[in-house]
Amino acid sequence: MTTLDPPFKWRREKLGAGVWEHRGKVAIAGYGHSPVDRRWDETSMDKTLGAYSILACQKAMDDAGVTADQIDGVVCCPTTIAGASGGAASNWAPRPFFAPPYDSEWGLTRVNAKWLIDQMHLPNVKFAPSSVPTIGEMVGLAAQAVGDGLCTTCLVIYPTGNLTGRYRRGGENAEDYAKGERQWTVPWGNHGGNDFINIFPHNQYCITYGGTHDDVAPFVINQHRNGLLTPWGFNANHGIPQLTLEDYVTSRFILKPLRIWDCDRPVNASAAYLFTTAERAKDMKQPPIYVLNHSQHNFKPRSTQPVLDEIEMWTDHAARLMYEGAGLGPEDVDIFNPYDGYSTMTQFFLEAFQWHGVKRGDSFAFYAGDIRVEGPHPFSSSGGNLGNGRTRTAMYTDSIQQLRGTAGRRQVRVRADTALCAFTTPSSGGWIMLGKHPS
Amino acid sequence: MPKVIPVADPLSKPFWDAVNQKKLLLQFCSGCRRLQYPIRDRCADCGSAEKLGWKEVRGRGHISTYIIIEDGRLDRRMSDQPYNLALVTMDEDPGINFYANLPGTPVDKVPVGAPVEVVFEEVAPGQLIHEWRAVQ
Numbered sequence: 001m002t003t004l005d006p007p008f009k010w011r012r013e014k015l016g017a018g019v020w021e022h023r024g025k026v027a028i029a030g031y032g033h034s035p036v037d038r039r040w041d042e043t044s045m046d047k048t049l050g051a052y053s054i055l056a057c058q059k060a061m062d063d064a065g066v067t068a069d070q071i072d073g074v075v076c077c078p079t080t081i082a083g084a085s086g087g088a089a090s091n092w093a094p095r096p097f098f099a100p101p102y103d104s105e106w107g108l109t110r111v112n113a114k115w116l117i118d119q120m121h122l123p124n125v126k127f128a129p130s131s132v133p134t135i136g137e138m139v140g141l142a143a144q145a146v147g148d149g150l151c152t153t154c155l156v157i158y159p160t161g162n163l164t165g166r167y168r169r170g171g172e173n174a175e176d177y178a179k180g181e182r183q184w185t186v187p188w189g190n191h192g193g194n195d196f197i198n199i200f201p202h203n204q205y206c207i208t209y210g211g212t213h214d215d216v217a218p219f220v221i222n223q224h225r226n227g228l229l230t231p232w233g234f235n236a237n238h239g240i241p242q243l244t245l246e247d248y249v250t251s252r253f254i255l256k257p258l259r260i261w262d263c264d265r266p267v268n269a270s271a272a273y274l275f276t277t278a279e280r281a282k283d284m285k286q287p288p289i290y291v292l293n294h295s296q297h298n299f300k301p302r303s304t305q306p307v308l309d310e311i312e313m314w315t316d317h318a319a320r321l322m323y324e325g326a327g328l329g330p331e332d333v334d335i336f337n338p339y340d341g342y343s344t345m346t347q348f349f350l351e352a353f354q355w356h357g358v359k360r361g362d363s364f365a366f367y368a369g370d371i372r373v374e375g376p377h378p379f380s381s382s383g384g385n386l387g388n389g390r391t392r393t394a395m396y397t398d399s400i401q402q403l404r405g406t407a408g409r410r411q412v413r414v415r416a417d418t419a420l421c422a423f424t425t426p427s428s429g430g431w432i433m434l435g436k437h438p439s
Numbered sequence: 440m441p442k443v444i445p446v447a448d449p450l451s452k453p454f455w456d457a458v459n460q461k462k463l464l465l466q467f468c469s470g471c472r473r474l475q476y477p478i479r480d481r482c483a484d485c486g487s488a489e490k491l492g493w494k495e496v497r498g499r500g501h502i503s504t505y506i507i508i509e510d511g512r513l514d515r516r517m518s519d520q521p522y523n524l525a526l527v528t529m530d531e532d533p534g535i536n537f538y539a540n541l542p543g544t545p546v547d548k549v550p551v552g553a554p555v556e557v558v559f560e561e562v563a564p565g566q567l568i569h570e571w572r573a574v575q
Contacts, residue, residue, distance in 0.1 A: 166512075174514040176444055183445035184477040187568050188538035189524050191512045200526050203504040207551075256507035256521070256547070302483065303476055303536045305526055307503070 010144035011137075012325055013296045015317070019327040020293040022147030024438030027281035027288035030066065030274035031397050032059025036234040036389050037268045039162045040108075045098070049159045049270060050107030054120055056272035057155050064274045065285035066153060068120060073127040073151025073275075075142045077134055077158050078112035090171070092163070111159045111270070127151035134158070135392055136339070136423035137430040140294030142275045147291075152277055159270040160391050167266045168193075184304055194425050195342050197306055199258050201426075202344035204308035209361030213257035216343045217248045219367040219379070220261055220386055223340060226373060227387020229409040230398070234267050234389030262343040264385035271393035273400075278438055289400050290438045292418070293326035296430040311426045312360065315352030318424070318431060322353075326433040328418065330354040335402045335412065335419035337395035339429070340384035348426050350379070355420075378412040382421075395421040396432075403436045442540075442562045443515050451478045453493060459567050461559045465535070467494035474532045498557030500527040500571065503536065505549040521546050527555055527571045539571035549573075 012020065034052030041047060053076070061067070092108045101107050106115040113128035127150045132138050135158040142156045168191075178186035190196045206212055224243040227235040234240070243261060251259045281288035299314045301307070323329055330353060338349035347363035356377050358366050371379040382398030385391065399419035401407040422431040447455040457464035466475040468482040470490040481488040505525035508516070516522070523546055529535040541549060542560065555571040562568050 168512050169514075173512040176515055177446050178443045179446045180448070181477075182443075183447070183451060185538060186443045186513065187445050187562060188442070188540055189508050189511055189513060189516055189519075189522065190538055199506050200504055203506070207504065253507065253509040253521075255511070255524075256509055258506070300483065302534050304538060305536050307526075307536065 008145070008148070008150065010141045011296045012140065012144075012294060013298065013321065015321055015324060017325065020325045022143070023292050023327065024290045024435065025278050026143045026146045026291040027276060027278045028273055028291065028400055028434065029276050029281040029284040029286055029288060030060040030062070030064030031400055032056040032061075032063060032272045033232040033393070033397065034270045036232065036237065036391060038234070038238070038265070039164055040268045042164065045102065047268070048102060048108055049161045049268060050101065050111050050115060050119065052268070053111045053116060053157050053159050053270040053272070056270040057116065057120060057157060060155065060272040060274045063286060064276070066274060068122050069124055070153050071122045071155055072124050073142070073145060073154030074113040074117055074122065074125050075129060075132055075138050075145070075154060075156045076111055076113045076116055077132045077138055078110055078130070079134070090161070090163070090168075109161050109163065111157065116157065127154065134423060134429075135396070137296050139273070139396065139432050140296055140430050143291045143294050143432070146275050146277060152280060154275045156273045156275055157270060158272075158391075158393055160267060162266040162268045162390075194345065195255055195258060195263065197425065197427065198311075198342055198345040199255050200305050201308040201311045201348070203257070205347065208308060209364075211364040213344075214249055215364035216262065216347070216367065217245055219346065219371070220248060220343050221245065222371050223343075223380060223383050223386035225387070226381060226383030226410055228383075229373070230383050230388050230394065231408070232397075233383065233387060233394065234265060235387055258342065258344060261386075264341045264390040267389035267391060269389065269391045271391060271397065273396065287404060287436075289403050290435045292328070292433040292435045293322060294430060294432045295321045295325055297321065297424075298428045300427070306427060311348050312352070314426050315348045319352040319354070322420065322431045322433060328433065330357070332418055333420045334415050334417055335378075335381060335399050335421075337380055337382045337384065337399050337419065337421035339392075339395065339423050339425070340380060340386050341390065341392070343386060345426060346380070349422070353420065355379070373410050373412050376414065378414060381407070381410055381412055383410075392423045395423065399434050403434060441515050441518070442560075442568065443513060444563045444566055445568060450480055454478050455566075457495070458559060458569050459565065461567065463496050463498045463557050463569055464493050465496055466491050474535055476535050476537070496529065496531050498569075499530045500537070500555050501530065502526070502541075502549060502551050502553050502555060502573070503528050504551060505541075507547055523547070523549055525549055525571070537569065537571065542570055542572055544573050
């Protein structure tokens, strides 16, 4: 099997490279979701992260009409979403493991290509990198690999685990000492994460452009609405009622002004996508959804905490990079599914990409308008993480469904020929542009 | 407040040694004429390691904004919750910022825009950290 080592240069992160050389020549032909559980229940072996990843892969293959022997690429993110600081909440160990294939963390709290290939008996895989980033970048990796000919029929798997216990409690967060990068943040209470990264610039945003934190409420509420219209999502399957404005403004604070409903709900789930060449996709079961570009970015703040100016500069750069490589502009984007893991970062993306003409400082007024999927500005039609749980995949699946015309009650009424989606933070991650047509 | 205790590494040791002497010593790139904090192995602007030295700063700044940690993840700070976490920009270079719990400022009574000065707080025997106090 191939490993992800140089000279395979798949990242597209520099301006000036022009339109992506494989624009319209790579396609997504299938997708599949496992059930979305709040946590693994620690007893059901058919609900482990590994079992759910196999299920998601089988669904993606069935959706595309592809058999196991046709798969020659597997791109799977091996990290646990609970993160390095998750401690007891991220690993099964030191508790006793189970009988194979659950005799290690692989298959329980983490999934990698090797484990999946072994369990799924995929005989012809020739591309299975071992160091795979999170889904925001891995879709770009897979698209580039297919475009470059490293594989032709590639499964892309993103598992998101969650075990018993409060999220990311334990581990480093239980220690009395702060080492490495944490020496600059933790003594004052910043344990790290996108909540901290974005809440300070969000406050500065409110000061700079006017408005208050609770002006994000219409967006959060609409995310929950879209989530309830998503048959596979957590909310739609667990009796979660529609969030109301009163629910929102009376909810408890996490990092005031950040409220509980501004944060996505960690879940145990997996999703898979099948990438292939545009030529092959034409003969598969579903209409191809073409990849028009992928891009990545990685910025570091000058000092301890990113500030609004930096966030706006970084997201502006990401937008220019994506639009240049796609050969498109803001007016060409029909479906826009940015990342919403914390509600406080989404306005930065909306304004940078200028979707539906939204400029810097306009987001709160835009949120207050009609952003329902039935309306003229169906922003984040996926419901994102806030509406579906922390799978980080709703943005991709909804984009595919909208372009296929199979989004059901979420199907937008406006044109749906292109879709821009991401799992990314302002500082790092990636974007992917999809199209109903190859050009 | 039982704050988490920073552990110096070879790169950051001069910084923490200075803090323990109640001095705020930041990196300074002689090529870029620019201060740097947090401490890095090279200048984030020009990439030079050789041109990075140290410069003592006055320790004056302003409160840019703040949050209140109501439900954080640090075991050691659970009993402190809720508490202020402010973002302080340094007057000598507003591109440099620090976190601050603002000792002496009541929770959620933070005067955004107010001047602050550095103070030093013991978090373990012999180990100080740099904190910031609002100047009225």
